[in-house]
Amino acid sequence: MGKRSFYLETKDPIIKFAVLDKILDLARANSLWPITFGLACCAIEMMCASMARFDIARFGAEVFRPSPRQADLMIVSGTVTKKMAPILVTLYEQMPSPKWVIAMGNCAISGGPFVFEGQYNLVEGVDLLVPVDIYVPGCPPRPESLLEGLMKLEEKITGTRRFPVPEPKW
Amino acid sequence: MTMTNRVIEEFKAEFKSVDITEAPYEKQGYHLSIEARTGNLLNIIDFLDKREFYIVDLFCVDYQDYLELVYFFNTHRELCRIKVTLKLDPVKPVAPTISNIYTIARWYEREVHEFFGVYFEGHPNLTYLFLHEEIGHYPLRKQHVPVPDGDKKLLNSFRPHEEENSFFINLGPQHPSTHGVLRVVLKMDGEYLISAEPVLGYLHRMHEKMAENKSYMQFLPNPARMDYPGALLFNLAYVEAVEKLCGIEVPERAKYIRTITCELNRIASHLLWLGAFPADLGALTPFMYAFDDRENILDILEDVTGSRLTYCYFRFGGLYNDINEETFIDATKRFIERMRERLVMYDKLITGNVIFINRVKNIGILEQGQAKKYGFSGPVIRSTGIPFDMRKVEPYAAYGSIDFEIPTGHIGDNMDRYMVRMKEIEISLNIIEEGIKRLPSGPFKTEKVPKKLKPPKGDIYNAVESTRGETGVYIVSDESDTPYRMRWRVPSYSNLMTFPHLSRGVLIADAIATLGSYDIVVPEIDR
Numbered sequence: 001m002g003k004r005s006f007y008l009e010t011k012d013p014i015i016k017f018a019v020l021d022k023i024l025d026l027a028r029a030n031s032l033w034p035i036t037f038g039l040a041c042c043a044i045e046m047m048c049a050s051m052a053r054f055d056i057a058r059f060g061a062e063v064f065r066p067s068p069r070q071a072d073l074m075i076v077s078g079t080v081t082k083k084m085a086p087i088l089v090t091l092y093e094q095m096p097s098p099k100w101v102i103a104m105g106n107c108a109i110s111g112g113p114f115v116f117e118g119q120y121n122l123v124e125g126v127d128l129l130v131p132v133d134i135y136v137p138g139c140p141p142r143p144e145s146l147l148e149g150l151m152k153l154e155e156k157i158t159g160t161r162r163f164p165v166p167e168p169k170w
Numbered sequence: 171m172t173m174t175n176r177v178i179e180e181f182k183a184e185f186k187s188v189d190i191t192e193a194p195y196e197k198q199g200y201h202l203s204i205e206a207r208t209g210n211l212l213n214i215i216d217f218l219d220k221r222e223f224y225i226v227d228l229f230c231v232d233y234q235d236y237l238e239l240v241y242f243f244n245t246h247r248e249l250c251r252i253k254v255t256l257k258l259d260p261v262k263p264v265a266p267t268i269s270n271i272y273t274i275a276r277w278y279e280r281e282v283h284e285f286f287g288v289y290f291e292g293h294p295n296l297t298y299l300f301l302h303e304e305i306g307h308y309p310l311r312k313q314h315v316p317v318p319d320g321d322k323k324l325l326n327s328f329r330p331h332e333e334e335n336s337f338f339i340n341l342g343p344q345h346p347s348t349h350g351v352l353r354v355v356l357k358m359d360g361e362y363l364i365s366a367e368p369v370l371g372y373l374h375r376m377h378e379k380m381a382e383n384k385s386y387m388q389f390l391p392n393p394a395r396m397d398y399p400g401a402l403l404f405n406l407a408y409v410e411a412v413e414k415l416c417g418i419e420v421p422e423r424a425k426y427i428r429t430i431t432c433e434l435n436r437i438a439s440h441l442l443w444l445g446a447f448p449a450d451l452g453a454l455t456p457f458m459y460a461f462d463d464r465e466n467i468l469d470i471l472e473d474v475t476g477s478r479l480t481y482c483y484f485r486f487g488g489l490y491n492d493i494n495e496e497t498f499i500d501a502t503k504r505f506i507e508r509m510r511e512r513l514v515m516y517d518k519l520i521t522g523n524v525i526f527i528n529r530v531k532n533i534g535i536l537e538q539g540q541a542k543k544y545g546f547s548g549p550v551i552r553s554t555g556i557p558f559d560m561r562k563v564e565p566y567a568a569y570g571s572i573d574f575e576i577p578t579g580h581i582g583d584n585m586d587r588y589m590v591r592m593k594e595i596e597i598s599l600n601i602i603e604e605g606i607k608r609l610p611s612g613p614f615k616t617e618k619v620p621k622k623l624k625p626p627k628g629d630i631y632n633a634v635e636s637t638r639g640e641t642g643v644y645i646v647s648d649e650s651d652t653p654y655r656m657r658w659r660v661p662s663y664s665n666l667m668t669f670p671h672l673s674r675g676v677l678i679a680d681a682i683a684t685l686g687s688y689d690i691v692v693p694e695i696d697r
Contacts, residue, residue, distance in 0.1 A: 038351075041693070044399065048461065051458060051462070052458050052461065053462065066345070081375070116383050120379075121301070121374050122376070140479055140480065
């Protein structure tokens with residue numbers, strides 16, 4: 001791992017259209033299409049987030065696409081093993097730019113509970129493979145956490161936050 | 171005369187020079203142990219095959235001086251667990267293959283080969299099943315044993331060869347209907363499947379290796395991550411095994427709460443499947459309804475366990491905390507009432523649907539005769555008409571004192587598997603109701619359990635009925651605070667391996683329906 005420089009560095013375009021870019025960013029941020037890419041336990045919580053109760057559709061991100069060609073957001077929901085790593089990278093490369101990655105759960109962030117001395121099959125963090133925009137911690141994170149991560153990503157794309165930060169209850 | 175006595179008598183008559191010993195069942199979880207040698211192993215396996223024994227598990231233990239292959243057998247009619255062991259030389263371990271007799275051994279032996287470096291003479295395809303090509307040693311050996319240079323070719327996983335009139339399709343690892351990261355290489359002739367070969371290990375998280383590096387207490391959260399839809403049941407399998415190994419008593423109240431929460435978890439898991447199965451067939455509406463119901467259970471369980479999905483609620487000798495009598499029981503009762511109404515609705519929505527019936531009826535038929543060759547269990551075996559359920563066969567927790575029936579199918583097709591699971595939801599509701607009625611008061615855990623467990627020397631096999639079938643854990647203890655070897659017998663593994671058999675000559679859409687009806691969970695298979 002790490003030897004391959006696999007992803008294209010996103011460079012600033014030569015010509016910029018300030019207002020148009022802003023409008024496009026706004027459109028992108030509010031219609032993120034995630035790829036249907038469940039890895040492990042976190043995938044169930046990702047599914048829960050897209051179901052009736054948590055309803056990810058409120059934020060325009062309900063269109064889960066089985067094909068990476070139609071998606072612009074990859075939610076890495078689970079442990080990435082050495083056998084899975086090249087496939088994950090291929091999927092990422094197949095997604096059209098601009099694209100974003102959310103590392104969901106401790107496994108995707110750092111290997112989580114499966115890191116121990118002498119481990120032989122784990123990629124300790126998906127950021128060793130692809131650039132990660134948002135980290136959502138938890139084992140597994142609750143659907144609310146994923147939604148908050150999604151909102152953080154929107155903030156990253158547009159520069160402003162659409163929804164207020166919720167007050168903690170305790 | 172019990173099965174065990176009969177087997178001993180017949181065995182002694184047939185094999186005069188082989189030792190068969192009766193094991194203390196309460197302590198070790200199996201009735202008989204047989205020490206085989208390379209010369210007579212096949213005869214012994216043949217002997218068991220003739221007496222309708224099915225293969226529970228096949229694995230290896232590295233005792234440093236020698237490697238020990240362990241075969242577990244049991245019957246579907248009566249509980250009679252037999253452990254057959256075969257000692258091997260650690261330098262050049264070679265054993266005869268039993269895959270001609272028990273088909274599932276084809277995959278078990280491949281697994282043993284890649285993790286321990288054992289060679290199986292006569293195996294049709296001894297290539298890697300789980301591991302990545304870069305891993306150059308045998309991971310579960312106690313000492314570092316590199317893979318010999320001559321064997322590097324075996325490291326390559328399944329590589330399809332193109333032929334005329336056929337082509338290959340990779341189903342997975344990223345595919346919406348493989349329920350995780352399963353890869354099946356399909357050889358196709360037009361729309362029809364010629365053969366299918368599962369390739370595993372895309373989510374191999376080294377649970378068995380991890381167990382050797384952690385103490386008994388530290389390993390407690392792991393089982394929940396093996397089978398996350400049915401986390402509590404895996405948790406229970408592990409906790410009960412350690413309790414039996416150390417001789418820890420569990421109070422009655424804890425047993426009942428374990429039963430109730432496990433059954434709630436079973437319904438949650440079946441609801442997840444109920445959403446995913448029609449979704450595989452193209453119907454997305456039940457997905458929404460099922461998840462809505464599932465959230466109700468998650469709320470109840472979150473209240474007691476503190477987590478939504480990967481529960482770690484049971485402790486050695488009891489529970490993490492007691493349930494809140496008022497809120498928990500109230501919420502559960504309300505849920506039972508609601509779920510019974512919803513089941514009627516599901517019946518109208520899915521069971522009677524013509525498209526659904528045409529997609530699942532008479533498709534993917536499993537015969538009863540295959541049961542012993544593959545060792546499949548859970549709803550998959552019950553759909554063929556064999557009433558085999560660990561809750562009845564070997565009652566654990568409070569299942570012994572609660573009466574319930576076992577739903578069975580008729581022909582073992584996809585429809586039967588669907589019907590069995592739907593009935594199971596109903597029966598689980600009854601069990602919960604009965605459990606709540608009988609819930610005794612008293613302590614919820616044993617106080618005397620030490621923080622650092624050091625079980626006596628020995629081994630144990632303990633099985634529970636998880637949502638997918640017989641889940642067993644085999645622990646070898648060497649009196650230290652970490653397990654010497656831990657092996658998980660997972661139901662999805664043997665259920666999935668019937669897929670190559672079922673998918674010969676069927677349409678690809680039907681194969682997807684069959685795969686969906688198994689309700690496999692990949693992290694459980696890969697471990």
